[in-house]
Amino acid sequence: MSNTSKIVLITGATAGIGRMTALHLAKLGHHVIATGRKVSELAKLEEEAGGLGYKLDTLVLDVTSAPSIATAVDEVARLTNGHGLDVLINNAGFGILGPTSEIDDSEMHRQYETNVFGLMNVTRAFLPRMQQRRGGRIINVSSVGGRITLPFFGVYNSTKYAVESLSDALRYELRPFGIDVALIEPGVIRTNFESTAVSGLEAFASTPYAGAVAKYEEMSKMADRFASNPIVIAKAIARAVKARRASARYVAPRSTYMILWMSSLLPTFVWDWAMRKVGFLSTQTVDPSKVGAARATVPGGPRSPSASHTPATEARAPSN
Ligand SMILES: NC(=O)c1ccc[n+]([C@@H]2O[C@H](COP(=O)([O-])OP(=O)(O)OC[C@H]3O[C@@H](n4cnc5c(N)ncnc54)[C@H](OP(=O)(O)O)[C@@H]3O)[C@@H](O)[C@H]2O)c1
DSSP, X not given: OOTTOOEEEESSTTSHHHHHHHHHHHHTTOEEEEEESOHHHHHHHHHHHHHTTOOEEEEEOOTTOHHHHHHHHHHHHHHTTTOOOSEEEEOOOOOOOSOGGXXXXXXXXXXHIIIIIIHHHHHHHHHHHHHHHTOEEEEEXXXXXXXXXXXXXXXXXXXXXHHHHHHHHHHHHHGGGTEEEEEEEEXXXXXXXXXXXXXXXXXXXXXXXXXXXXXXXXXXHHHGGGOBOTHHHHHHHHHHHHOSSOOSEEEESTTHHHHHHHHHHSOHHHHHHHHHHHTTOSTTTXXXXXXXXXXXXXXXXXXXXXXXTOXXXXXXXXOO
C-alpha cells in the first residue's frame, strides 16, 4: 500500500452514492471496505471490483444495529491487522417525504435512527483506534438539505441539520487527536433516494395536504432530469479523502452553490414565498375539511408499522 493509499470504510455502499464512491476510491488505489445491509448487493459489488482488479472488501453493516456495528469493528481489526480505519465515510441514509405535521413519531424515529443515531454509533465504534493513533478522518454525507429546508422534507432535512451540527462539534473536539471531520453536501443526485422518498405518499391522501403533495410528487419526477450522476459526489469525497487537511464542507455539484447563495441573500418573506411555490402550498391546495382525518395505511410501504421496525437480521437478507 502506497503512502497515499488509505484504509476507508463506507456505510450504505450497496446503492447510489455509496456504491459509486466505493468503486471510485478503490479505483484510486485505496483499500475500500464497503458495507451495507444487502448481502446479495455486497456480493455483486465485490465481484465487480474484483473483476477490475481493485482492493475492495465487503462487510455486512446495518448502522441501526449495535451487534452489527460491533461485529464490523472486529472484522475491520482483522482485515487491517489491528490498524483500524484511516477514513470512515458515514453515507448510509434515507429520507421520507411528507407534510411535517402529518409524519408520526415512528417515522421520525426511523429516519433519526439511521441518519443521526446510526451515524453517531458507527463513529463512536471506530473512533477509539483513530484517537489512539492520533490520526484519521471522518467524512459525513449530509446534504444541501442540511443547510436549507424544503417543503415536505422537514423531517429528513432536520436529520441533516443534526448531522451538520454534530459534525461541526466533532471537528473542534477531534482536532487535538489529529482527526479531521468533513461534511459532504450533495445537491440533487440520481440514485434510489428520490424513489424511497416518494414511496408511500398515498398515506397523505386523506390529509389537508393531499392536493399539494400530489402536485409535488409530479414535479419531483420531472426534477430527476436535472439530477447529477453520483460520480460528482464520489469525486468530492475522494478530494476529502486525499486532502492533507480536509475542508469542513464539500458542496457538489457546483450548481448547488446557487441555491445556498440565494437562501443566504433573500429576505425570509421572499424565500418563504418561493418555498410555498415549490411545495404548491396555497389556500387552493390545502383542504381544511380534512383536518383530523385518519391517515391512510400503505400496505408494505415504508410508512407501514412492519416496515418501520424491520429487525436488523431481516434487513440484512437479500431483498431485491
Ligand atoms: N440522492 C440525493 O439527491 C442526495 C442528496 C443529498 C444527500 N444525499 C445523502 O446521500 C446518502 C446516500 O444516499 P443515496 O442518494 O445514495 O440513496 P440510495 O441510493 O437510496 O442509497 C442509500 C444507501 O444507504 C443504505 N442504508 C439505508 N439504511 C441503512 C442502514 N440502516 N444501514 C446500512 N445502510 C443503510 C441503503 O441500503 P439499503 O438498500 O439496504 O436500504 C443504500 O445502500 C444519504 O445519506 C442521503 O441522505 C442524497
